[in-house]
Amino acid sequence: MMSFRIRAAAPGDLQHLYDMAKLTGGGFTNLPPDRKALTAKLERAAAAFGNTEEGAPREVKDELFVLVLEDTTTGEVRGTAQIFTCVGQQWPFYSYRIATLTQHSKELGRTFRAELLNLVTDLEGSSEVGGLFLHPGERAGGLGLLLARSRYLFIAMHRRRFADRILAELRGIIDERGGSPFWDGVAGRFFGMSFQEADYFNAINGNQFIADLMPKHPVYVAMLPEGARQVIGLPHPTGRAAMRMLEEEGFAAEGYVDIFDGGPTMTARTDRVRSIAEARTATVTHVRALEGTGQARRALVATGRLSDYRCAYGELAEDGPDGVVLDPVAAAALGVSAGDTIWHVAR
Template identity: 85%
Template sequence: MTFRIRAARANDLQPLYEMAKLTGGGFTNLPPDRKALTAKLSRAAEAYANCEEGDPKNPKDELFVLVLEDTATGEVRGTAQIFTSVGRQWPFYSYRMATLTQHSKELNRTFRAEMLNLVTDLEGSSEVGGLFLHPSERAGGLGMLLARSRYLFIAMHRKRFGDKILAELRGVIDERGGSPFWDGVAGRFFGMSFQEADYFNAINGNQFIADLMPKHPVYIAMLPETARSAIGLPHPSGRAAMRMLEEEGFAYEGYVDIFDGGPTMTARTDRVRSICEAKEVTVTHIRAPEGTGGATKALVATGRLADYRCTFAEVAEADGGLVLDPVAAAALGASVGDKVWFVGR
């Protein structure tokens, strides 16, 4: 069985909708709403059709949607998204943890108060998000293929993306689908449940946050323990994703999601492992690379924009180019003489 990543198309709406219903809430980039998903696919189609190179210092507000496809059946079994520049349509809000230190001479004591400050520090960054893998396919490294295919796409279209990149991880969600962080912080000001706010944000954007969210710092000591303990923690299903981000060079720097308190990971785009280690080469042979010096497993990608495709492959560098295994070549539609990008698995 062979899987490949490709650009999403309008007729992927139904499988995306079916997967969205499986997310369990708190998954803003993949809402179970046909109208919102149709709008995402339309926006992605515009981005794929735009052949302008772009400017990393001032990237446009574009969205690229990718899907994981079973090449044998044509079924879509996963998805991921890339945003070239967040905060263009409306402010990109985060909480950032900070510490205020105060000293009392009379008591001869120093007090340190941890706070959450509402900030837009990450505005203009690129974002990788919206990654969801069908539960029946969570084996064989397909989550890694989905995640890292985004970095190869960025490497191949570098000028369209900013100099900083972020990834928001879903925070702690309880058994009833609620968020302890939301209940302890923002829920007190908005008069709506986490599920209602999360769905509204996914469909309409987060301008209502700007309208209603208090601008003063939130003292963490004043929050209930359930909310405090959720700050900066990923959902249990997101721990593997957090480890993969760390392996790529992302770090948690105190930014948390304003809805569920999940960690926001950040990195310099050109220091992300799968971006800085990616190589562009010419396919010189299509055959099994066994017996060729330096044979290795890799992610290989080809095609620009809407023609983008990525898959796992067995490769070897030889004769000034790349030896590519036939199965991967078929999945990519690659021939001898074609340019491809690859990075070690």
């Protein structure tokens, strides 16, 4: 368990990412099984990791950071996660916002409530955490949590590069054929494309085609097929744990759903995300085993800026006002020794 760490992705990780992309089962826009698209992602991430300009406050550029979960004993990459600093700059960031229209008829003595789906770009300019995928062989021991929360420590350590609002899109319900009941009931009627075709096209080329072809009028939910109505705002069964993790960090579903599969979009104020708000810096005073001392605290521990970023689980103990003792396994995974600065948040 302790032989895993998070690090910045590098161009040499392409084959690992491609192998994982083939395991996602579709509907996973941020990790398409396409070498060209993944190469472009890694090149974009390399540019972001290589950009040392902090930028002026409130000036958030459109950058992508890709992180990977590495087994330090074998060098194998077993998971990945992504952070987008500012969505909606390259092409519009569309969502459906669920709205309620209430109308009262005096003659009938009844009030009618109609749910509508409005096509909006409300979330444009937000940062986004996404693209989280853990190899099926590693889904134990808290590695998904390490992957997810390592992104928040990265944001805390590079706060000026991120917006004041942050979102996470959860994959919606996909049927056994790999299709989407939501897509079939809404957008599929206007595009002449299956969900798989549209999802793949979006992953490779962006979603400007949605802007060109999608009807701009509100969609009345009551007029949709039963299958589409039932899945609005529901996460894919494999995403339920991710939804709980997001809720524990302070994210909430506030009526925004994905235009492709109807999955929920969770949002939060960046500075109120728990792992960002509670992150602390400290100087490593000693590296030594803490087992049996009664002082050890389990934590996520991170170090390094940009491409030198690393994060791992560790045990630490307070040592003076700004110092900590760190366990040797975590110190080795992070490449830190006494005198180095770390960031940490309780596990």
